[in-house]
Amino acid sequence: MSISDATSIIEPEGSSFEEATYRKLTWRLVPFLFLCYIVAYLDRVNVGFAKLQMLGDLQFSETVYGLGAGIFFIGYFLFEVPSNIILHKVGARVWIARIMLTWGVLSAAMMFIATPTQFYVLRFLLGLAEAGFFPGIILYLTYWFPAARRGRIVALFMTAVAIAGVIGGPLSGLIVKGMEGVNGWRGWQWMFLLEGIPSILVGLITLSxxxxxxxxxxxxxxxxxxLINSAVSREQQEKQTHGLGEVFSNGKVWLMGLIYFCFVMGLYGISFWLPTLIKALGVKDLMDVGLLSAIPYAxxxxxxxxxxxxxxxxxxxxxxxAIPGFLGAxxxxxxxxxxxxxxLAMAALTLGTVGILSTLPxxxxxxxxxxxxxxxxxxIAMINSLGNLAGYLSPTLVGMIKDATQSTNNGMYMLAGCLALGSVLTLSVSRQPTTSKA
Structure with missing residues (x-):
């Protein structure tokens, strides 16, 4: 896709000063935040690719893998709200840089795990380190874009999840296969090291x-x-004001958390298990698994x-x-x-991935x-932390189901049910008309 084609998708037609200003703003902020999210998401889910070698090397069960993959989100949950409040106080520049630097170091350190305990501890610490990144970006975008423009802006930013899948599968397959045995290390160890370095570099760039x-x-x-400040200020004046105590007792906030939980169940079901599902179709070569896993994300x-x-x-x-949620199920x-x-199974997995990822932005x-x-x-942090508890529960349950039944089928049914429930709950939300463009 050319830049002009991308621009026509991202931006509304028009050549006014307003449109030119938002075009400038979009191209300044979104590509960089997009890059940040790609390296973040790679570090979060590359454990799904490492699994194909790591489990045999370390003699981990599917349950151990599922618990380790998911325990990331316990740390994430505990520090999410405090992290986002700190970001609001000290600014996104320093805090997002801090987040990226610490998780890059911890992600690279995953290459040294040898026991289930080490696996659990590093995944937990990785969750603590990354807490606040995604909701912080969502909050940061509200400082710059009014509601009528945020749908496509957040969608563009969150396509980084899909692009990370397009890039991450082939890249992880290439590293695991191509670096096997170099310096006496296994391919999965090299993958953790080499995919952790970009987070550190991008974190340093964030500061400037x-x-x-x-x-x-x-x-x-x-x-x-x-122009930008007047649009954002006008919108802020129209929003409901809440104290922190009111946020935690607000039924709408809890409903949002439940809806997001349902959708994230599907997201991490796909993210952590897609390589395994593709391998179960009879694909043996890890590079081929990586290439095929890119298709649904594309x-x-x-x-x-x-x-x-x-x-x-x-x-x-x-x-x-709601409609993409039902399609994902x-x-x-x-x-x-x-x-x-x-x-046909790959076509279905592609439909599922398209539906799941389209609900989120x-x-x-x-x-x-x-x-x-x-x-x-x-x-925002509370909703995201509640939703991301599904990141713990989803791989853990699917792993337990696979150990118990020697199949992921029932696990996929469970995830489909969560997506359908999330869609139904979304339709129960009262209509909130999007305000006209600033």
Whole structure:
């Protein structure tokens, strides 16, 4: 896709000063945040690829793997809200850099694990280190973009999940296969080391690249700052104001957390188990597994942006979230039904991945429509931390089910049920019309 084609998807038509300003803002912030999220997501889920070698080397069971993969999210849960409040106080530039530097070091250290305890401890610490990154970026985008523009902006940012899958599968396969035995290390050890380094480098760049607020952006002119600031300020005045105590007792916040939990169950079911599911179809070569795992994510990347743009244009959120959720559930069920047909099973896994990933960016248009200020920092973090408990539960349950039944089928049914429930709950949310463009 050319830059001009990408621009036509990301931005509405028009050549006014307003459109030119938001075009400038988009190309300044989103590609860099996109890069940050790609390296973050690679470090979070590359354990799914390492599993194909690591379990045999270290004699870990599927249950041990599932618990270790998921325990990341316990640390993530514990530090999520405090981390996002700190970001709101000290600024995104320093805090996002801190997050990326610490998780890069810990991710690289995964190469040295030898026991289940070491696996659990490092995954837990990795969760602590990364806590606050994703909700911090979502909060950061509310400082710059009004609600009517955030659907496609968040969708574009979150296609990094899909692009990480497109890049990460082949890259991980290449490292695991190509670096096998170099310096006496196994391929999975090299993968953790080499995929941890980019997080450290990007974290250092963050310190000089990001600006905390509109007023700090030297690359914006005075009139551009005034335009953006007036749009964001006007929106903040219209939002409900909550104290921190009210956030934790707000039923809408808990409902958002439950919806996100259901969708994240599906996300990490795919993220941690897709290589295993593809290998179960009869694909033996790890490089081939990596290449095939890129296919579902490539389709999802396109779908996420197109659905985000459609939602912004129509000012509609609920059905744009629920329909992909139902499609994701259908894809997981069909992948089990077509297990004896690799082509049909891959098509079903692609449908499931497209549906699951397309729910996530637009979901965030719901809570950011009614939370503002410090309450937004706490509320977004709370919703994200509640939802990401599914990142612990999903791989743990699927691993236990696989150990008990020698099959992932029932695990996929369980994940499909969660996606369907999340879609139903989304449709129960009261309509919140998207405000017109600033």
């Amino acid at each position: 690249y990001l600006d905390d607020r509109i007023a700090d952006a030297k690359w914006l002119s005075g009139p551009e700052k005034t 389709f999802a990347a396109v779908a996420m942006v197109l659905i985000g743009r459609s939602s912004d244009q129509r000012g509609e959120r609920r059905w744009h979230i 259908a894809g997981l069920v069909l992948s089990v039904s077509f297990a004896n047909s690799p082509v 637009l979901f965030w248009s719901l809570p950011t429509a009614f939370l503002g200020g410090t309450a937004a920092a706490a509320g």
